[in-house]
């Protein structure tokens with residue numbers, strides 16, 4: 126691994142709980158990692174520890190095979206050769222774009238420095254703005270200048286802390302795509318912090334979900350969505366519910382396997398690993414809005430409680446006759462009204478179960 130964190134712990138003075146604890150993950154050179162989680166979960170603290178701006182209380186950080194941090198032994202931030210981009214662009218207002226970008230490489234020979242500034246401005250699509258001043262640029266352009274400035278010295282690692290949070294939603298989405306392209310073209314290894322799921326999915330090769338200082342899962346977006354390791358990850362990523370269910374044995378053509386019985390019917394196709402892991406008896410099964418299909422022919426009926434328009438689909442919150450709540454994504458040409466009953470059936474590719482907490486009421490995800 127190029128960036129490697131082992132058993133990392135960061136504790137602020139006077140705080141009972143560590144802000145970051147037992148965190149392990151790695152990035153290969155050229156990969157983009159994203160840390161995501163609710164406010165206060167420790168994302169910024171982790172980033173600052175990697176940058177050398179917070180001392181660590183336990184564990185080890187290595188970059189490019191070299192030691193960077195352990196308790197009591199820390200390479201100073203300026204010798205780590207890491208670039209940082211924050212949400213406030215922190216551009217120098219009295220310098221033009223070219224001078225801002227050249228700031229971190231002022232010691233380079235003139236010809237090389239000019240060439241590098243031209244290269245990174247070209248990379249972020251701002252070569253025509255080289256003589257402009259920050260106040261003459263849009264928010265998105267300013268953030269691209271900040272990115273160019275951070276990339277100019279060819280840092281070993283780029284750290285980005287919510288760089289788009291001051292920008293409007295449409296621009297954020299476009300910049301997230303652009304950022305990924307720029308970083309890949311630059312061959313940069315980067316770690317990006319956000320609390321926005323779509324941003325994380327658009328940017329990251331690997332995404333870490335944090336909660337209360339701990340890293341619950343470090344995986345690609347597909348795995349996080351379809352194979353969440355914990356209830357917290359299942360809850361944080363996507364829309365859905367934990368529905369009470371039962372793991373039972375099913376015999377077909379003389380072969381016995383486990384299946385999951387829900388209020389919507391039986392769910393088959395449980396992976397071999399899960400077959401071995403699952404205990405017979407009550408469980409909670411994750412039913413995502415994508416797993417519930419609207420079908421007029423289906424025997425199960427559900428009443429629409431609320432609906433939210435999401436462009437090409439509605440997110441319906443539904444209630445079964447038994448009182449259980451479900452969520453469903455339905456193409457927006459099926460425009461039903463709250464109170465109507467519609468047919469639904471499950472179409473679950475990945476059956477994900479957790480220990481039963483149904484005594485406390487299953488629970489609806491956000």
Ligand SMILES: Nc1ncnc2c1ncn2[C@@H]1O[C@H](COP(=O)(O)OP(=O)(O)OP(=O)(O)O)[C@@H](O)[C@H]1O
Nearest residue numbers: 137140144162163164165166167168169170171320
């Ligand atoms: N300088 C500090 N001194 C003491 N506690 C701190 C300090 N900075 C952060 N904390 C605490 O550490 C925990 C993690 O904070 P951190 O800023 O890393 O979270 P975050 O996930 O980045 O949050 P946000 O998304 O709101 O920026 C929080 O409980 C916070 O209150």
